[in-house]
Amino acid sequence: MTNTSTLTGPALQASRAALSAALAEQANSSQHEQELEVGEIQEVDMEAQADGIRTVFNDPSNFNVKHPLFSPWTLWFDSPATKGRNMPQTPVSAFPQTPIPQTPGVQAAQGWMEDIKRVISFDSVEEFWGLYNNIIPPSQLPQKANYYLFKEGIIPAWEDEANKHGGKWSIQLPKDKNRGNVDKMWMYTMLAAIGETFDPSPTLGDGSAAASLITGVIVSTRPQFYRISIWTRLAPSGSDEDAALRERIEGVGRHFKTSVLGYPESARLAGPLATEVEFLSHKDSEKKGKAKKIIV
Structure with a gap:
């Protein structure tokens, strides 16, 4: 075979x-x-x-084969323990902290970025699993903590050039009912992101590949629920010209709902403390009560 x-x-x-x-x-x-x-x-x-071939799966510390990813990625973290402190009570035991690069996006979001910590960057399958095996899973994070996994060079803020014209798919999950599932859901979300399966880059007429819509993924823990989000670099405006973009955006949402989270496409998920899998542009997120959502 x-x-x-x-x-x-x-x-x-x-x-x-x-x-x-x-x-x-x-x-x-x-x-x-x-x-x-x-x-x-x-x-x-x-x-x-x-x-003699050792991958991270059979030797997490001394592997000698690396399978490169299409793009390098960076993990970020914040929690109440990181606010106002130079170094967090970090959930990472085996990787050093690295400083946040002072890009224009960081400068625009300076207040937001003061408390978020850049953990580590990686560009191979083996390095991802080495990281994953050394961090606390979402189900064990403190309340109001967040993991942000974004492509290298993109900060997890709306102000970043790669994010400011985009939006996000998200789902809110009641904590009591999903404590046993959230770790698997987050792992599958990360794997779909670094494996470029949410939005495989289309090939342009000149043979080159267009940039993937996906810029990063986030998991957040709150007192009564978890939230998992997928950020995109573009969001449809609703005009006829955006029909192709909307189709791509909806494809990301359907893949997230059915292949990553494991729900039937026809399933209705909203309920107490729960939402459907829904998309909202970052600009519309600022419009209280007037936002136009896409739901799959």
Whole structure:
């Protein structure tokens, strides 16, 4: 059976190079010391070679193969414990804190960004799982805490250039009924984001790829509910010209609801402390009572 890689371009080449290097290293180390006679073929033990390949799944600390992601990502965190303090009571045990880059978006959102902490950036499958295995899951976070996973170079604020014309899909989940599910939902949301499955970049006429709509994903813990959100770099305005964009936005929401969260597309989810899977532009979020939502 043939396996087809979902990586493309440089990411696929880098992944193949990493795998080939690991195989070659193991093959060299396992060769017999005696020289081969002319015409003799060295037998290669493929199982022994495979045993030398260590991914994060079988050796979280000493893996030697990395599978690059299409884009690098950064994890951010805040909670009441981080407010007004230089260093947070961090949920991360194995990774150092890094400072927030002073981009124009950060400067515009300076008050908001004072309390949010940039945890670490990563650009491979192995580094993601190494991070995931060393952070506290959402179900165990304190009240009013948030994880933000955004593409590298984009801060989790409306003011960022990549976010200011966009919006977000979100769902609110009652805490008592979803404490056992939220960790899995958040993990699947992150995997869909870094795997670029929410909005696979369309190919343009010149053969290049357009930027994905997705800029980041967020999970928030509140006294009575959890909220999971997906931020997009664009939001439809409602005009006829935006029909194609609206279709892409709705596709993100349907994938979020059915493939990530696991609900039937026809399911109605609203109830006490619960919402449907709904989209709202950042601009409309500022309009109290006048917002136009898209619901799937």
